[in-house]
Amino acid sequence: MSRFLARRIGSMVLALWGVSLLAFFLIRVIPVDPVEAYFAINQLPASKEAMDAIREEQGLNKPLLSQYANWIWHVLQFDFGKSFGSKSDVANDLIKKLWVTLRISAAALFFVVCISVSIGVLSAVKHSSLFDRLTRTTIFMIASMPSFWLAFILIYVVGLKWGILPLMGWGTWQHMILPSLTLALGLCPYYIRLIRTSIVEQMQQPHVLYARARGLKESVIIRNYLLKGTLPPLLTSLAMSCGILLGGAAVVEVVFTIPGVGRYILVAMEARDYVVLQGFILLIGFFYIVINFAADIVCAMIDPRIRLKGGEQ
Amino acid sequence: MVRDVAEKKRWMSEGLRKLAVFVIVSCLVLLTAACGSGETSEQQAANTETAANTETLTLSWPLDLGPINPHLYAPSEMFAQAMVYDSLVSYGDNGEIQPALAKEWQVSEDGKSYTFTLREGVMYSDGSTLSAENVKRNVEAVLQNMDRHSWLEAVSIIEKVEVIDDLTVKIDLKETYYPFLQELTLIRPLRMLGDKGFPASGSTAEEISAPIGTGPWILTDHVQGSHAEFTRNDNYWGDKPKIKKVVIKFIPDSQTRIMALEKGEIDLIFGSGQLAPVEYQTLQQKGQYQAMISGPLSTRVLAINSTIAPTNEKEVRLALQHLMDRKTIVEHLLNGLEEEAQSLFSPGFPYSDIKVGLYEYNIEEAKRLLDHAGWKVVDGKPFRMKGDQALQVTIPYRSTDVVHKGLLEYLQSAWREIGIDVQLQAEESQMYTQMAREGEFNLTFNDTWGVPYDPHMFIRTMIGENQLGYYVQKGTAISSSFTANVEKVIRTTDENERRALYESILRGIHEEAMFIPISYRTNYLVANDRVKGLQFTPHQYEVPLSLYELKE
Numbered sequence: 001m002s003r004f005l006a007r008r009i010g011s012m013v014l015a016l017w018g019v020s021l022l023a024f025f026l027i028r029v030i031p032v033d034p035v036e037a038y039f040a041i042n043q044l045p046a047s048k049e050a051m052d053a054i055r056e057e058q059g060l061n062k063p064l065l066s067q068y069a070n071w072i073w074h075v076l077q078f079d080f081g082k083s084f085g086s087k088s089d090v091a092n093d094l095i096k097k098l099w100v101t102l103r104i105s106a107a108a109l110f111f112v113v114c115i116s117v118s119i120g121v122l123s124a125v126k127h128s129s130l131f132d133r134l135t136r137t138t139i140f141m142i143a144s145m146p147s148f149w150l151a152f153i154l155i156y157v158v159g160l161k162w163g164i165l166p167l168m169g170w171g172t173w174q175h176m177i178l179p180s181l182t183l184a185l186g187l188c189p190y191y192i193r194l195i196r197t198s199i200v201e202q203m204q205q206p207h208v209l210y211a212r213a214r215g216l217k218e219s220v221i222i223r224n225y226l227l228k229g230t231l232p233p234l235l236t237s238l239a240m241s242c243g244i245l246l247g248g249a250a251v252v253e254v255v256f257t258i259p260g261v262g263r264y265i266l267v268a269m270e271a272r273d274y275v276v277l278q279g280f281i282l283l284i285g286f287f288y289i290v291i292n293f294a295a296d297i298v299c300a301m302i303d304p305r306i307r308l309k310g311g312e313q
Numbered sequence: 314m315v316r317d318v319a320e321k322k323r324w325m326s327e328g329l330r331k332l333a334v335f336v337i338v339s340c341l342v343l344l345t346a347a348c349g350s351g352e353t354s355e356q357q358a359a360n361t362e363t364a365a366n367t368e369t370l371t372l373s374w375p376l377d378l379g380p381i382n383p384h385l386y387a388p389s390e391m392f393a394q395a396m397v398y399d400s401l402v403s404y405g406d407n408g409e410i411q412p413a414l415a416k417e418w419q420v421s422e423d424g425k426s427y428t429f430t431l432r433e434g435v436m437y438s439d440g441s442t443l444s445a446e447n448v449k450r451n452v453e454a455v456l457q458n459m460d461r462h463s464w465l466e467a468v469s470i471i472e473k474v475e476v477i478d479d480l481t482v483k484i485d486l487k488e489t490y491y492p493f494l495q496e497l498t499l500i501r502p503l504r505m506l507g508d509k510g511f512p513a514s515g516s517t518a519e520e521i522s523a524p525i526g527t528g529p530w531i532l533t534d535h536v537q538g539s540h541a542e543f544t545r546n547d548n549y550w551g552d553k554p555k556i557k558k559v560v561i562k563f564i565p566d567s568q569t570r571i572m573a574l575e576k577g578e579i580d581l582i583f584g585s586g587q588l589a590p591v592e593y594q595t596l597q598q599k600g601q602y603q604a605m606i607s608g609p610l611s612t613r614v615l616a617i618n619s620t621i622a623p624t625n626e627k628e629v630r631l632a633l634q635h636l637m638d639r640k641t642i643v644e645h646l647l648n649g650l651e652e653e654a655q656s657l658f659s660p661g662f663p664y665s666d667i668k669v670g671l672y673e674y675n676i677e678e679a680k681r682l683l684d685h686a687g688w689k690v691v692d693g694k695p696f697r698m699k700g701d702q703a704l705q706v707t708i709p710y711r712s713t714d715v716v717h718k719g720l721l722e723y724l725q726s727a728w729r730e731i732g733i734d735v736q737l738q739a740e741e742s743q744m745y746t747q748m749a750r751e752g753e754f755n756l757t758f759n760d761t762w763g764v765p766y767d768p769h770m771f772i773r774t775m776i777g778e779n780q781l782g783y784y785v786q787k788g789t790a791i792s793s794s795f796t797a798n799v800e801k802v803i804r805t806t807d808e809n810e811r812r813a814l815y816e817s818i819l820r821g822i823h824e825e826a827m828f829i830p831i832s833y834r835t836n837y838l839v840a841n842d843r844v845k846g847l848q849f850t851p852h853q854y855e856v857p858l859s860l861y862e863l864k865e
Contacts, residue, residue, distance in 0.1 A: 031743075031744060031747060032743040032744060032746070032747050036743070036746070036747065036750075037743050037746075038386070038387070039464070040742070040743055040746035040747075041386075041387045042386040042387050043762075044386065044464045044465075045464050045774040045777060045780050046463070046464045047463065047464070047777060047778070047779065048778070048779055049463075050460055050461075050463040050464060053460040053463075054460045054461065057460060082519075085379075085387060085388050086379060086380060086388050087380070087519050087520050088380075097538075152568055155569065155572055156572065159572065159576065160572050160575060160576050163576070167569065167572055167573055167576055167578060168564060168569050168573060168578075169539065169540075169562070170538075170539055171539070254565045254566050255566050255568075255569055256569070257539075257562070257563065257564045257565065257566070257569060258538075259536075259537060259538025259539055263538065263565065264538075267376075267388075270742060270743065271387075271388075272743060
């Protein structure tokens with residue numbers, strides 16, 4: 001196990017280094033640098049000399065490799081630098097805003113599980129019924145709606161017409177419901193279909209037939225046989241959805257006026273704020289790699305074959 | 314087989330356990346979120362209540378206000394800087410310079426030395442008093458960060474600041490510069506920060522320790538990305554605001570803003586940057602809101618590049634001038650919210666009373682000019698040709714600007730009928746700016762800046778390399794005399810000479826067909842019935858909240 005762990009940690013560090021390289025160099029491939037962007041955003045008619053002077057002051061005219069080494073050296077000390085525009089501490093800002101986005105995403109995952117499991121199971125058990133057909137039509141409709149549109153409908157109906165939840169803003173648990181529901185509804189159609197298909201398939205399996213023959217109650221069959229069988233694909237897909245949720249949050253954050261990381265990055269992107277952007281990519285990369293790592297470890301703990309295989313390689 | 318089943322069963326129960334853990338963790342996160350925000354919920358409740366509060370005005374703004382550093386630019390928002398900080402002098406009607414923190418001033422004969430007498434007893438929001446020493450400290454802080462301010466002549470031309478006595482300060486310039494006072498009225502960077510607002514390093518180039526100003530409002534709360542609260546400065550030296558508190562909610566999306574207004578979460582949406590013309594009109598037609606349009610603030614202008622083909626030909630530029638159907642554009646594309654432009658600078662601006670004429674919409678004249686220039690209609694070709702070249706103009710624009718997009722698409726179809734191939738290029742904002750700076754366009758929008766920048770600043774950028782305006786005059790026959798005149802006009806102290814020079818500059822711009830003025834840009838606002846005394850000031854970037862009232 002320790003050999004396996006060492007290997008995994010080694011590859012994790014390598015992957016993070018790769019992410020840092022990509023984060024640093026890819027951003028510099030985009031035309032227009034932060035100095036030019038700064039003057040453009042402020043609509044100031046700066047001369048080339050004035051811009052070069054600021055580039056020098058910010059160290060942007062040094063060789064790329066030395067800039068990279070300098071950045072990495074500071075990152076290792078958990079100093080992500082200061083934003084070019086606002087001068088605020090990037091690590092601090094990112095963590096604060098990522099925490100907001102993570103909370104919405106977690107709430108969205110919770111909604112996804114609750115909604116898709118209940119509707120998915122129901123429409124599988126009652127497949128080809130009116131309920132099943134209605135569900136199918138509705139989820140096709142929802143799946144084809146862009147998230148900002150869905151958000152407007154929710155804001156309009158729930159926030160404005162019914163007035164039971166806040167339209168926008170951030171602060172209380174009520175503020176989390178509409179944005180996370182918007183994110184969740186975008187994913188639900190996929191999960192409802194996944195669960196329904198998987199259960200319908202299993203219903204044809206001999207072990208379900210035998211269970212019925214043994215006279216087990218339908219609720220027991222659903223809980224102990226059908227639902228359990230859908231878990232492996234469901235869990236794998238949920239893990240993959242974390243990325244979609246974090247990415248999709250930007251649109252939702254703009255519409256619902258939430259001070260999350262998505263909105264922060266959109267502003268940084270327009271300002272070409274290198275320090276913020278590379279810090280963000282690195283942090284998200286770190287986040288993914290750690291989750292992957294944790295998943296691998298859990299799998300290895302459950303299944304000795306993975307552990308052994310990892311060790312032998 | 315039995316082992317397989319056992320294995321499968323174990324995996325399933327493992328899966329079920331994982332799902333349970335996931336659900337529990339999600340619940341915990343939700344719970345933490347709910348509990349964690351307990352302290353802000355009160356604040357938030359206060360916020361949603363604000364619209365009903367008789368002492369608080371709530372409005373939306375698309376962006377966070379930033380650090381509100383008086384000596385820096387974005388992400389500090391200009392209107393917030395103007396709420397907190399004052400300048401030595403202010404910009405009045407028709408460009409008249411009025412006293413502000415300085416109650417009077419003298420200009421030396423050679424126009425190189427300005428002596429300001431400060432108003433007595435002006436207090437900063439922390440209780441300290443404005444002094445000549447403090448003004449000096451502010452000006453020097455700006456001079457220390459010259460790289461960022463060198464675009465502004467009023468800063469780069471300052472030689473030194475001197476304290477004469479406690480309430481008198483003298484600023485010496487390296488050269489004469491007539492718009493110096495005008496540029497002192499700018500919202501940034503020459504406004505005054507209280508001594509306690511300076512960070513320990515003494516330099517405001519990176520940060521300030523607190524936004525301490527002498528302005529009508531004091532920043533009392535600011536939650537990044539959410540909202541800011543300003544309270545009336547009861548010690549304000551000028552006319553005090555009538556409202557006690559102003560809450561600004563940062564709402565980036567225009568549809569959300571409109572729904573927030575409908576729900577009463579905000580009272581006011583101010584500015585054309587927050588509402589598209591069609592959104593303004595929809596709200597106006599509902600009849601439930603007060604909707605208002607300002608007078609002309611700046612001019613919507615298409616700049617023509619005279620350095621690249623085919624717009625380097627004067628006759629092509631003239632033809633394009635005659636092809637601008639302002640009436641249709643204003644009525645149908647700008648929804649009547651703007652006026653047709655009659656000149657490059659809107660009326661009421663300094664020197665804007667100089668009349669140089671305007672090219673009327675005249676398709677026949679345009680065709681004649683194009684024919685004369687050799688761009689002929691050829692059978693079987695969709696566009697006019699000169700040799701094997703088709704008459705093509707490229708117009709880049711910011712992809713996010715829906716008004717410009719609509720307007721250009723209209724021109725594309727209208728000019729196609731005359732035989733001009735209009736290539737539209739939607740660009741990301743920064744890419745667009747780069748293209749404009751490098752002259753990669755035949756035509757593009759180059760709106761004037763409004764007071765106090767117009768006209769001198771707009772004209773002056775036309776002689777600086779790497780500026781959009783530079784490509785407009787560089788290829789014309791009068792480029793060198795034009796450049797000389799612009800250099801002269803900002804240095805002269807003789808009013809008559811200055812007027813004559815402006816006339817020659819504006820006439821040159823007209824005769825060489827450098828810009829196509831389209832309409833005078835306006836600002837607009839929509840507010841609910843709680844707000845009284847709604848009005849605009851000539852400043853495009855200020856929200857005159859001090860003048861508004863709330864109904865009892």
